[in-house]
Amino acid sequence: MTELEQELALISRYYLEIQEKMGQFIVGNEQLLELSMIGLLSGGHLLMEGTPGTGKTSIVKTLAKLTGCRFARFQCAVDSQPADILGVRIYDPSTREFSLKKGPIFNNFLLIDEINRLAPKTQSAFIEAMSERQATLDGITIPLDPPFMVVATQNPLESEGTFPLIEAEKDRFMFSMTLSHLGKEGELEIIRRENEGRLDWETYFSNLTPVLDGNLVQMCIDSAQRVYIDNHLLSYIRDLVMATRTHEDIHIGASSRASIALVRGSKASAALQKRSFVLPDDIKWLAPRVLQHRIILKREAEISEITPQQVIGEILATIGVP
Helix, strand or coil: CCHHHHHHHHHHHHHHHHHHHHHCCCCCCHHHHHHHHHHHHHCCCEEEECCCCCCHHHHHHHHHHHCCCCEEEEECCCCCCHHHHHEEEEEECCCCEEEEEECCCCCCEEEEECHHHCCHHHHHHHHHHHHHCEEEECCEEEECCCCCEEEEEECCCCCCCCCCCCHHHHCCCCEEEECCCCCHHHHHHHHHHHHCCCCCHHHHHHCCCCCCCHHHHHHHHHHHCCCECCHHHHHHHHHHHHHHHHCCCEEECCCHHHHHHHHHHHHHHHHHCCCCECCHHHHHHHHHHHHCCCCEECHHHHHCCCCHHHHHHHHHHHCCCC
16 A cells, blocks of 8 residues: 555545544535535635525534644634724823734634625625735734635525625635535434434534544545546646536636645545545536636526536536536
């Protein structure tokens, strides 16, 4: 067994332990946990859309603790200002100097709840941090400690008091996912656990012990990105992204950030499964989660009630798999 294979075996073991500990409280949402782990190993950010009560906050907060990372949550509102997120510099008359009061962005995991309740000016406060891992306050640039991952939730756009996300910000989310309520069996399991007294969040969370720490997380990130991806699969990724730029129903296609996300994400997906090489299925599973929030449909397609998911499904069915 090579050194990389040994490291990937460790990643898979850590992932299984995280799944087991999270499953003690969280019901369902296995795909959200997998995508969150892929995001962490890819150095990317995650955008989630769904109704309240689907476990988004619990999953992210639990994952942060299990990976030994600092966590902060920011509840968005229409009147939120950039300083609420980045922080402020406060003048101390006794020392005649300014001191920095850091905002929630200076953490490893930042959960932004209901991001589309922010006005565009405040949304833009995240752009530098998400792309360059740094924040600028009063002309002073401060690096963010790795790992740094933003997980944002948004309400359906039809909800009252919401603003569409600005395109520059959406493109900086490596992955996106739409969540729905549990099915019958999942809902019944929730009811059983509540009846048996096994849904006490405070008890569960206080008893959690981290599986990883900062150094181990960085090791996992470095190892995952050493996974092999064949040149034919790189061409497949190119063809998928290029197809979004020529499809008759798409007004604006995916940027090169989508290509980067598919490369990094597919490597992380393989690593979680203890594989030292990427398969086409890794790319196909990630493609909708990389592309759906990046494309803008033509007005005619929207009037015909065509969805981004349908268009991406058509592209995946059309482009030949190596």
